[in-house]
Amino acid sequence: MPDNVLLSVENLTTVFDTSRGPLPAVSDVSFEIRTGETLGLVGESGSGKSVTALSILRLVQPPGRIAGGALRFKGRDLLSLGEREMREVRGADISLIFQEPMTALNPVFTVGDQIGEALVVHDRATRREAKGKAVELLRAVGIPNPESRVNDYPHQLSGGMRQRVMIAIALACRPSLVIADEPTTALDVTIQAQILDLLRDMKSAFNLSLLLITHDLGIIAEVADRVAVMYAGRIVETGPVAEILNNPAHPYTRGLLASIPGGTPGRRLRAIEGSVPLIGALPPGCAFNPRCPDRFDPCTSAPPPDYPVGPGQTAKCYLHDPASTIVRLKPEPSSLRESDAAR
Amino acid sequence: MPLVEVSHLVKEFARNAGLFRSGTRVAAVDDVSFTVEEGETFGLVGESGSGKTTTGRCMLRLIEPTSGEVRFRGENVLAFSRTRMREARRDMQIVFQDPYSSLNPRMRAAAIVEEPLVIHKLGTRAARRERVAELFGLVGLDPAHLDRYPREFSGGQRQRIGLARALALNPSFLILDEPVSALDVSVQAQVINLLMDLQQRLKLTYLLIAHDLRLVEHICTRVAVMYLGKIVELAPASVLFASPQHPYTRALLSAIPVLDPGARRQRIVLEAGSVNREAALREIARGHWAAV
Numbered sequence: 162m163p164d165n166v167l168l169s170v171e172n173l174t175t176v177f178d179t180s181r182g183p184l185p186a187v188s189d190v191s192f193e194i195r196t197g198e199t200l201g202l203v204g205e206s207g208s209g210k211s212v213t214a215l216s217i218l219r220l221v222q223p224p225g226r227i228a229g230g231a232l233r234f235k236g237r238d239l240l241s242l243g244e245r246e247m248r249e250v251r252g253a254d255i256s257l258i259f260q261e262p263m264t265a266l267n268p269v270f271t272v273g274d275q276i277g278e279a280l281v282v283h284d285r286a287t288r289r290e291a292k293g294k295a296v297e298l299l300r301a302v303g304i305p306n307p308e309s310r311v312n313d314y315p316h317q318l319s320g321g322m323r324q325r326v327m328i329a330i331a332l333a334c335r336p337s338l339v340i341a342d343e344p345t346t347a348l349d350v351t352i353q354a355q356i357l358d359l360l361r362d363m364k365s366a367f368n369l370s371l372l373l374i375t376h377d378l379g380i381i382a383e384v385a386d387r388v389a390v391m392y393a394g395r396i397v398e399t400g401p402v403a404e405i406l407n408n409p410a411h412p413y414t415r416g417l418l419a420s421i422p423g424g425t426p427g428r429r430l431r432a433i434e435g436s437v438p439l440i441g442a443l444p445p446g447c448a449f450n451p452r453c454p455d456r457f458d459p460c461t462s463a464p465p466p467d468y469p470v471g472p473g474q475t476a477k478c479y480l481h482d483p484a485s486t487i488v489r490l491k492p493e494p495s496s497l498r499e500s501d502a503a504r
Numbered sequence: 505m506p507l508v509e510v511s512h513l514v515k516e517f518a519r520n521a522g523l524f525r526s527g528t529r530v531a532a533v534d535d536v537s538f539t540v541e542e543g544e545t546f547g548l549v550g551e552s553g554s555g556k557t558t559t560g561r562c563m564l565r566l567i568e569p570t571s572g573e574v575r576f577r578g579e580n581v582l583a584f585s586r587t588r589m590r591e592a593r594r595d596m597q598i599v600f601q602d603p604y605s606s607l608n609p610r611m612r613a614a615a616i617v618e619e620p621l622v623i624h625k626l627g628t629r630a631a632r633r634e635r636v637a638e639l640f641g642l643v644g645l646d647p648a649h650l651d652r653y654p655r656e657f658s659g660g661q662r663q664r665i666g667l668a669r670a671l672a673l674n675p676s677f678l679i680l681d682e683p684v685s686a687l688d689v690s691v692q693a694q695v696i697n698l699l700m701d702l703q704q705r706l707k708l709t710y711l712l713i714a715h716d717l718r719l720v721e722h723i724c725t726r727v728a729v730m731y732l733g734k735i736v737e738l739a740p741a742s743v744l745f746a747s748p749q750h751p752y753t754r755a756l757l758s759a760i761p762v763l764d765p766g767a768r769r770q771r772i773v774l775e776a777g778s779v780n781r782e783a784a785l786r787e788i789a790r791g792h793w794a795a796v
Contacts, residue, residue, distance in 0.1 A: 205688040349551035350715065354759035354771055376689055379761030402765045420693035421763065422722035426741065429700065430722075432693035436658040452690075 167370050168194045168217070168255075168338055173230035175209075175216045177440075183228065184440045186212040188394040190230075194338065199364065199371040201385030201402065203378060203417075205437050209394040210374045214340045217372075218255060219247050234338070253283045256331040260343035262323035266315040272299070272326045273311035279333040298329040301366070303359060321352035328359065332367055340372045345380065357383055378417060382406055387473070390414050393438055393448035395464070400474030410476035412455045447477070455480055505578055506539035507677060507709050508563070508596075513537070513572035515558050532558045533569070534733035537785075540677070545703065545710040547724035547741065549717060549756075554730040556713045560679045563711070564598055565589060576677070594624060597670040601682035603662030607654040613640075613665050614650040620672045639668040644698060660691035664698070671706070681713045696723065717760050721745050726791075729753045735785060739792040749794040751778045 173190045176183035187209040194200045204210040215221045217232060219239065232239040239250065251257075259265040267275060276298055277291030286294050292311060299307035302325040315323055324344060331339050341360065345353035361384055364371055373384060381388055381402060389399040390411065398411040409415045416433035435452040438444065444451050446461040453460065459479045468481035479485060513536045521527030533555045540546040548556045562569040565581065574581050581592055600606040607616055614636050621632045640647045643664040654662055663683065670678060683699065684692040700723060702708060714720050720727055721741055728738040729752065737750040748754045755774040783795040 205690060350717070351551065351755055351759045351774070354761075355773075357761075358771070377761070378689075379763055382763050382765045383761045385765075406763060406765060417689055418763075420690050422693075422696060422716075422718040423763075424722075426722050427700065428722075429697050430693040432697055433690040434694070436660055436691055437688055 165195045166193045167196050167198075167235065168372075169231075169233040170213075170217065171231040171233070173213065173216055173232065174228045175212050175221055175225060176228045178224040178226065179441070181441065185228075185394050186225065186440055187216060190391075190394075190396050192389050192396060192399060194370050194372060196337075196370055197364075197368060199373055199384055199386050201381040201388045202372060202374045202391060203376065203381055203388060204374075204391035205376055207393075207437055207440065208391040209440075210391050211342055213391070214257065214342050214372065214374055217340065218251055218257060220251075220257075249283070252279055252336070253285075253334040254336050255338045255340065256334070256336045258324075258327050258331045258339060258341040258344050260346050262320065262327045262347070263315065265327060266323060268315055271312050271314055272318070272329075276311075276326070276330050276333055279330050283334045285334050294333070295329075298333055299326070301332070302326075302329045302363070303355075304329075319352075320348050321355060324348060324352075324356050325359065328356075328363065332363060332369075335367060336369070338370045338372065340374070342374045343376070344373070346375075346377075353380075360384060378406065378421065390417070393443055394440060395448065395477065397449065397478070398474070398476045400471065404471055404474045408471065408474075410470040410474060410481060411449075411478050412453045412480070413449045414476075416452075416454075447479070459485070507542045507577065508540040508711070509573070509575040510539070510559070510563060511537045511573045511575070513559065513562060513574065514570045515555075515562050515567065516570045531570075531733050533562060536572075536730075536733075536735055538728050538735065538738060540709060540711055541725075542676075542709055543703075543707060544725040545712055545723050547720040547727040548711060548713045548730060549715065549720050549727060550730035551715060551756075553732075555733040556730050557681055559730070560598070560681055560711060560713050564593065564596055564679065566598070590624075594673040595675050596677040596679070597673070597675040598679040598681060599663075599666050599670045599683050602686045603654075603659055603666055604686065606666055607662055609654050612651050612653055613645075613657070616654070616665060617668045617672055620669060624673060626673075635672070636668075639672060642671065642702070643668045644694075658691070659687050660694055663687060663695055667698070667702075671702070674706075676707070677709045677711070679711045679713065682715070683712070684719065685714070685716060692719075699723070717745075717757065729756065731779070732781070734781075734795065735793075736779070737794045738785065739794075743789070743792050749788060749792070749796055751775075751796075753794075 171191050173187055174185055175187040176185050190213055202210045216227055273292050273295040276295035280286040280291050280294055281288055296307045296311050299310055304310050304322060304325055345356050375381060385402045388402050388405040389396045392413050398414045409418060419431035420433060422430060433452050438448060446463055447465050450456050450460040465477045465479050467475040467477055470476050470481050513533055514531060515533040516529045516531050518527045519530045536559055550556045558567060561567040563574050576596060584592055617636045617639055618632050621627060637647045645661060645664050684695050687695060703710060712724060724741045727741050727744045728735045731752045737753045748757050752774055755772045758772040785793045785795045787793050
């Protein structure tokens with residue numbers, strides 16, 4: 162493993178046990194996050210992106226369980242740690258920012274108490290010091306008047322302020338990796354922009370690596386260095402952000418980009434047909450094949466492996482199988498993204 | 505004559521009111537005026553709390569406005585009696601944001617779509633049944649699924665059921681309140697295409713309430729931007745997106761994430777005090793109004 166790899170997820174499979182047998186919410190997922198890097202994990206509902214995040218922190222609750230794979234963080238195998246050691250990793254080394262700050266924060270404690278708790282639990286401060294450190298953290302995440310805000314309860318803060326508090330809690334113990342699960346989905350667009358700017362600033366100020374989970378490719382374009390696209394529990398394409406957005410190789414990634422309104426006003430969008438399949442009812446072969454405009458014979462036979470399509474870019478799609486004899490014209494990237502030529 | 509004309513619409517809510525206190529009045533919609541022309545898609549944008557949804561609901565009297573006028577084909581619907589209003593609603597319908605909570609889970613899809621016809625006592629059972637199947641086809645649902653319950657449909661299909669129900673009475677005007685924001689990205693585009701197709705085929709006029717500015721730019725002819733209960737800017741969509749004049753509109757547009765990682769946009773942050781709340785809307789160019 163190269164020195165600069167902070168987290169390496171290898172063949173992670175997380176299943177949910179049901180009366181009909183185990184259903185794979187995450188299947189054979191592998192990726193790496195390097196020091197100082199932001200990896201964007203994109204997917205729609207049910208794609209397995211949040212379960213991947215919970216699996217990394219070993220927070221998957223029964224009937225869910227990690228059924229296979231390895232999680233290496235700074236060279237340690239997280240899956241072999243005892244629960245006590247794992248608790249030390251959570252919050253101190255790897256922390257999590259949730260989508261909905263109102264439900265993630267405890268309504269009966271002040272924000273100062275909640276930031277302080279993270280510090281005290283991980284022995285980063287005594288109870289007496291905690292409040293002063295909480296004030297510093299609130300100031301760092303851009304909350305005005307931190308000395309008085311530290312005594313506020315969550316309901317006294319706006320949605321954007323609550324998300325800033327969540328970020329302060331996540332940063333309290335100076336973790337090296339922050340996982341942000343849809344951190345701006347519940348927020349208005351102007352507040353979203355401020356939170357994305359804050360995450361970027363915090364990333365350089367605290368020398369963080371970031372795993373950013375979102376369904377919004379616009380957010381990916383703004384903050385990610387590399388991208389992994391998930392569909393039905395698998396990573397179907399991965400690569401540098403510019404390649405994914407400008408030269409998407411998987412038909413699903415292309416479809417997602419073409420679905421975003423843009424280009425000539427009033428023009429029909431090139432929508433993906435059908436809807437996201439349920440994990441319990443995946444089609445044979447490539448899970449995307451029933452919706453795929455480029456489907457051909459091999460697609461229904463077996464799930465495709467990763468094929469290299471460019472520097473650092475791979476796609477699970479038989480279109481890119483060098484052994485395939487079928488010659489296909491790749492659509493010009495410009496025709497995919499007329500939307501942005503106009504901007 | 506515009507199809508819909510909203511003038512000086514005000515909706516106040518009481519804040520901190522109690523048993524022995526009348527509380528203070530807060531204007532969620534504060535003197536809002538605009539017109540919607542026949543056949544157009546008029547966009548109402550703004551962030552949460554801007555009053556855009558309240559404006560839409562007041563227009564159909566789902567919420568009674570405090571004052572102002574809403575004229576539909578020249579007639580003030582706020583002066584209508586209950587019976588007259590019920591008649592008027594045949595022609596003006598609403599599609600809600602959340603297809604999970606807006607459909608009755610205990611009714612079959614066919615009954616949900618048929619209900620407006622029953623309420624308005626239109627047609628025989630057989631004729632209604634035929635109309636429902638026709639509506640299913642119109643919105644791209646499989647008529648074989650008429651007897652299913654809402655939970656058996658995906659989010660996109662549920663939104664199609666809501667749309668079929670809204671279209672049952674052949675309205676000319678539809679209020680679309682965040683019609684795709686609860687849907688998966690890959691499904692949103694299907695519903696957007698459907699909305700554009702239906703508008704052409706059925707000569708519909710839309711009022712689109714949305715926070716997704718890319719969607720608004722794509723399908724709206726004219727756009728009004730609401731901020732704290734007031735319209736601060738109103739212009740043809742192409743003009744508004746190319747040359748926004750109000751500081752809030754500029755801040756809002758600059759916050760849209762750009763899909764090009766090479767071109768991270770300079771954000772414009774709305775400074776405290778940069779919005780003059782007293783400024784009235786004035787026409788700064790033909791058809792382009794701004795409160796500056």
